[in-house]
Amino acid sequence: MECGIFFLSIVLFLIFEIIFVLFNKLRRPKDFPPGPRWFIPFIGNARYLRKLARQHGGQHKAFNVLAKEFNSPIFSLKLGSEYVVVVMTYPFVKEIYSREEFEGRPDNFFLRLRTMGTRLGITCTDEKFWSEQRSFVVRQLRNIGYGKSIMQERINDEMNEILDILRNSNEKPVWPGGSNLLATSVINILWTFTTGTKIDRNDERLVKFFDLLQRRSKAFDMSGGWLTQMPWLRFIAPEATGYNLINDLNSKFYAFFMEFVDEHLRKYSDEKSNDDLIYAFLKEMKEREGQADSTFTIKQLIMVILDIFIGGSQTTSTAIDLALMTMVIYPEIQRKCHEELERVVDAADGELPSYSDRKKTPYIDAVILEVIRLYSIAPITGPRRTLKDCKLDNYIIPKNTTILIGLESALNDETIWKDPKTFNPERFLDSNMNVINTDSFIPFGTGRRRCLGDQLAKECIYKFFVGILSEFTLHMSDKEEDAPSMDLLPGILLSPKPYKIVFRKKNSKKFV
Numbered sequence: 001m002e003c004g005i006f007f008l009s010i011v012l013f014l015i016f017e018i019i020f021v022l023f024n025k026l027r028r029p030k031d032f033p034p035g036p037r038w039f040i041p042f043i044g045n046a047r048y049l050r051k052l053a054r055q056h057g058g059q060h061k062a063f064n065v066l067a068k069e070f071n072s073p074i075f076s077l078k079l080g081s082e083y084v085v086v087v088m089t090y091p092f093v094k095e096i097y098s099r100e101e102f103e104g105r106p107d108n109f110f111l112r113l114r115t116m117g118t119r120l121g122i123t124c125t126d127e128k129f130w131s132e133q134r135s136f137v138v139r140q141l142r143n144i145g146y147g148k149s150i151m152q153e154r155i156n157d158e159m160n161e162i163l164d165i166l167r168n169s170n171e172k173p174v175w176p177g178g179s180n181l182l183a184t185s186v187i188n189i190l191w192t193f194t195t196g197t198k199i200d201r202n203d204e205r206l207v208k209f210f211d212l213l214q215r216r217s218k219a220f221d222m223s224g225g226w227l228t229q230m231p232w233l234r235f236i237a238p239e240a241t242g243y244n245l246i247n248d249l250n251s252k253f254y255a256f257f258m259e260f261v262d263e264h265l266r267k268y269s270d271e272k273s274n275d276d277l278i279y280a281f282l283k284e285m286k287e288r289e290g291q292a293d294s295t296f297t298i299k300q301l302i303m304v305i306l307d308i309f310i311g312g313s314q315t316t317s318t319a320i321d322l323a324l325m326t327m328v329i330y331p332e333i334q335r336k337c338h339e340e341l342e343r344v345v346d347a348a349d350g351e352l353p354s355y356s357d358r359k360k361t362p363y364i365d366a367v368i369l370e371v372i373r374l375y376s377i378a379p380i381t382g383p384r385r386t387l388k389d390c391k392l393d394n395y396i397i398p399k400n401t402t403i404l405i406g407l408e409s410a411l412n413d414e415t416i417w418k419d420p421k422t423f424n425p426e427r428f429l430d431s432n433m434n435v436i437n438t439d440s441f442i443p444f445g446t447g448r449r450r451c452l453g454d455q456l457a458k459e460c461i462y463k464f465f466v467g468i469l470s471e472f473t474l475h476m477s478d479k480e481e482d483a484p485s486m487d488l489l490p491g492i493l494l495s496p497k498p499y500k501i502v503f504r505k506k507n508s509k510k511f512v
Contacts, residue, residue: 031396035076044078046229058490060379060408080229083401093410097446104385106402110228116250121303140280147455158185159467166503173477173500177321186316195260196276216249257302312453315377320464323371325484327474328501337364355459362435366428372443377494379408416440472503
């Protein structure tokens with residue numbers, strides 16, 4: 001009898017414990033931002049968010065719907081076991097970028113899977129580790145020429161290769177982003193800083209690298225996917241959740257980069273430490289050898305390289321692709337760009353302007369700014385993690401809450417940008433043709449976590465754009481199926497739908 005009572009007591013205790021846990025999982029923290037109800041414990045709003053994203057054409061559009069539904073630019077979700085706050089509109093996005101308590105990165109299964117089971121690299125780390133590694137990478141990149149004349153020379157070399165390929169297209173319709181024409185050049189600039197070498201466009205290693213990047217982009221989404229929300233699903237559905245695919249990509253990326261690291265190890269000497277980033281990292285690693293707290297390891301080096309290429313290659317080449325596409329959609333704007341460029345080049349005896357000379361081409365500068373603003377290639381940035389309990393507007397955000405940043409909403413905020421869905425370069429120009437409104441232009445972020453490669457991105461976009469316009473006029477293809485569309489494909493990064501345009505050699509004199 002006593003055993004039966006004891007057993008019943010244990011059962012009742014477990015039932016109440018389960019009810020208590022489930023209640024807490026469904027309970028919204030005090031003064032937490034509004035949002036949809038968390039009906040399903042351990043899943044929360046994951047299915048609902050995916051449904052909205054499918055209905056409206058992307059997660060960023062789903063966030064716009066939720067912001068309107070709850071009449072708040074700050075709202076909350078429960079994705080798996082994580083509290084998530086989505087921050088929209090320019091004022092609040094700018095605030096998140098500028099406050100140190102929002103500088104953290106989430107520490108969950110999915111982000112650790114991204115870095116091969118650890119928290120390494122730069123993008124997904126925070127606090128002291130992140131600060132030390134980022135400072136080192138920034139310092140060493142500058143030592144080997146990043147942001148200096150040597151970078152401009154490499155950009156010019158790649159621009160000339162692009163021009164040669166377009167000259168040989170014989171005015172046949174081309175999709176500049178579809179053949180990796182632009183992406184190859186951006187990657188090669190990054191490659192020379194990282195490895196000290198350049199890869200030939202026809203090198204099979206480059207083809208393999210592009211394949212890995214493209215497969216990787218399809219395997220990730222900014223909410224972390226099912227593996228963040230329910231990591232135990234990897235045991236039940238390793239294929240459907242992408243677990244096997246990501247592990248496979250991890251091993252292939254690691255092996256790919258290790259070929260170059262091994263080569264540097266074989267040839268290493270202190271004199272080579274300023275040749276490229278890998279040599280600089282290896283020198284630092286050797287100098288700290290034996291220190292128990294050293295963050296400089298081979299695995300960390302691999303993750304740093306991966307972060308550099310993932311963060312800089314696709315966004316930059318996509319921006320150039322969209323700028324060229326837009327010139328065909330708006331021929332009058334293209335005509336104004338040509339006229340401005342011809343005036344500047346004629347005055348400079350045929351020399352093309354560099355990025356540092358962009359004040360001489362304010363209209364072209366404004367066009368590029370408007371391309372980046374309107375298309376919002378990375379519509380959701382982050383994720384961030386709150387490093388302590390803090391207040392945002394009238395809401396309390398607990399420590400370790402995940403923050404997703406609606407950058408697209410900031411770049412299309414109607415209180416900042418009039419008619420934001422209209423392509424209008426003049427919004428960046430005053431009556432004297434001076435570039436304005438750049439303080440509200442934050443596609444690369446602000447604060448200490450500002451994009452590491454923003455300088456390279458800006459210089460590449462500008463130089464490739466003016467280089468192509470100096471030799472070609474851009475025209476629609478005769479085929480209807482080649483027509484470009486401003487309706488972009490959704491994903492972690494927004495990208496143009498396949499299109500083709502004709503690069504026709506200008507009748508006026510060629511520029512050097």
